[in-house]
Amino acid sequence: MFEQNIVKLINNNSKAVILEFSENDKEKAWSQVKHSKKYSHDAARWNAFLNFLSQNILSEWLKEELDLSQPITWSSPDIWEFVNGSSFFLGDKRIVIILSEAIDNQEFCVPQEWVDIPKFVADYYLAVQIIPDEHSLCIWSFTTHLDLKNQGEYDAVEHTYTLFRDDLVQDINAFLVSLEVCPQQREAIPTLPKISADEAENLIKQLSQASPYSPRLDIDFLKWAALLENDEWRQKLYEYRNSGLVSAVTPSVVTPTKAAINLSSWLENIFDTGWQTLEELFATSQVNWAFRKKRLSKKPDAKTLKQIKNLIEQIKNTSDEGQRQIAAERLGEIGYQDKETIDSLIHLIRTTQNEETRWTAAASLWMIDPDNSTVGVKRGSNLGMQLAGNALALIVGFLEKSDSKVAVLVQVHAMEGQRYLPAGCRMTVLDETGNIFSEIVARESDRAIQKKFSAKRGERFSVKISVGDSCIAKDFPL
Numbered sequence: 001m002f003e004q005n006i007v008k009l010i011n012n013n014s015k016a017v018i019l020e021f022s023e024n025d026k027e028k029a030w031s032q033v034k035h036s037k038k039y040s041h042d043a044a045r046w047n048a049f050l051n052f053l054s055q056n057i058l059s060e061w062l063k064e065e066l067d068l069s070q071p072i073t074w075s076s077p078d079i080w081e082f083v084n085g086s087s088f089f090l091g092d093k094r095i096v097i098i099l100s101e102a103i104d105n106q107e108f109c110v111p112q113e114w115v116d117i118p119k120f121v122a123d124y125y126l127a128v129q130i131i132p133d134e135h136s137l138c139i140w141s142f143t144t145h146l147d148l149k150n151q152g153e154y155d156a157v158e159h160t161y162t163l164f165r166d167d168l169v170q171d172i173n174a175f176l177v178s179l180e181v182c183p184q185q186r187e188a189i190p191t192l193p194k195i196s197a198d199e200a201e202n203l204i205k206q207l208s209q210a211s212p213y214s215p216r217l218d219i220d221f222l223k224w225a226a227l228l229e230n231d232e233w234r235q236k237l238y239e240y241r242n243s244g245l246v247s248a249v250t251p252s253v254v255t256p257t258k259a260a261i262n263l264s265s266w267l268e269n270i271f272d273t274g275w276q277t278l279e280e281l282f283a284t285s286q287v288n289w290a291f292r293k294k295r296l297s298k299k300p301d302a303k304t305l306k307q308i309k310n311l312i313e314q315i316k317n318t319s320d321e322g323q324r325q326i327a328a329e330r331l332g333e334i335g336y337q338d339k340e341t342i343d344s345l346i347h348l349i350r351t352t353q354n355e356e357t358r359w360t361a362a363a364s365l366w367m368i369d370p371d372n373s374t375v376g377v378k379r380g381s382n383l384g385m386q387l388a389g390n391a392l393a394l395i396v397g398f399l400e401k402s403d404s405k406v407a408v409l410v411q412v413h414a415m416e417g418q419r420y421l422p423a424g425c426r427m428t429v430l431d432e433t434g435n436i437f438s439e440i441v442a443r444e445s446d447r448a449i450q451k452k453f454s455a456k457r458g459e460r461f462s463v464k465i466s467v468g469d470s471c472i473a474k475d476f477p478l
Contacts, residue, residue, distance in 0.1 A: 017172045018138050019136070021053065022135065033048045038242040039080065041211065042212065042423060042441055043423030044082075046443060051077070051086050075088065082237075085097060085113075094121070094122040096110075096124070099129075103129070105141070112221060113216070115148050115149065120228075124185060125144070144185035146186065193222055193226065204233065212468070308336060311330055312327075315344050324354075325357050328357070355407055359409060366397075390414075391418065396409070406454070408454070409450065410463055411450040412425065412465055413448045425465070426440070426467075428464040432459055432461065460475060461475075461476050
């Protein structure tokens with residue numbers, strides 16, 4: 001039986017391909033990470049694990065679908081030290097696989113390296129979502145290099161190309177057919193400017209400094225691309241970052257503390273020292289709000305307004321919870337604050353019996369209208385400290401349920417002045433006996449990480465946030 005997140009993906013695209021894998025498949029992928037390559041930071045190791053896992057699953061699927069007699073040869077795993085993605089050839093066609101753990105599949109974001117480095121350019125790009133906890137992988141759409149270059153939205157800050165759902169081909173069978181009958185699907189791109197061996201050596205030394213994230217955004221893209229395209233230079237940079245030739249800065253250690261935060265008292269407007277309302281946090285603009293980055297400050301164009309209207313109709317007129325979740329989530333992503341949108345989200349929160357739908361609608365309402373108090377209680381805390389040199393904010397929210405249970409949401413955000421959470425930032429949630437029941441690790445481009453769960457009145461849970469050897473913990477009785 002599929003779990004809730006994969007059901008949501010299936011509902012969103014009936015022509016997607018869903019592949020299941022086992023716990024043994026996960027263990028095999030971890031073994032490949034340990035034995036084939038070293039990675040200098042947690043985000044790269046997690047990226048390698050996901051890519052190894054997907055390669056193993058997709059290899060079997062492609063072998064069956066295309067009746068392949070030879071094993072697939074994948075691109076070198078050293079690339080995962082720097083960027084997400086895998087590639088392989090089928091005949092004269094190159095295919096790139098881009099993974100995401102996000103449940104929303106409204107857009108497909110491809111790192112620029114796979115689009116603008118001549119040696120990395122592919123004919124087809126497969127959008128793949130992977131949910132390790134649910135042992136599921138979803139191939140939900142594909143596109144071509146031609147479409148990425150001509151229709152993709154280029155982000156000069158993040159160095160990515162993005163295509164939205166409506167511009168993607170969602171029938172995966174069409175991809176398999178295209179491999180057989182279509183010519184190469186590549187846009188002509190210019191060769192990269194050459195850099196000298198001396199300049200390459202200096203850049204390698206600069207980028208070899210230990211860091212909890214990929215250095216891909218630290219220098220001009222054209223110079224970065226020239227380094228990656230050259231196998232010798234890329235391998236040297238990889239080896240330097242993993243050899244210990246450049247010593248890492250030892251982080252300061254913060255002893256975990258467990259100051260109890262009584263969530264129930266918030267219902268009586270009694271708040272613990274150091275905690276602020278979400279509205280106050282928004283007002284101070286201290287948090288790098290991951291979920292508000294696309295909020296519109298002006299009236300959207302006619303196409304977007306039509307999309308908003310259709311999403312609102314979907315919320316009102318369908319009983320399919322997966323479709324309602326998708327519509328609510330998309331409204332939050334669009335971020336247009338108008339009465340009809342807000343009213344539709346409030347209506348959904350009040351009428352749905354599905355907890356995931358309620359949280360999705362609440363999260364979108366908080367994105368669009370943070371001052372709205374209709375949906376329950378949510379409070380935020382500036383941790384007020386540098387955790388291994390990184391300022392973080394802990395956000396905790398809860399919604400009361402009718403069965404003496406409480407729905408809890410815990411988020412960790414980057415503070416203003418930091419584009420992302422430090423890669424490898426870990427949020428661990430523990431039950432009242434001290435056992436871990438969830439652990440989330442930030443990747444290199446995450447602005448926030450979060451966990452949703454249910455608890456009973458009278459229970460307690462703890463949240464521990466750690467970066468390297470530094471950590472802080474909070475205890476929450478309900």
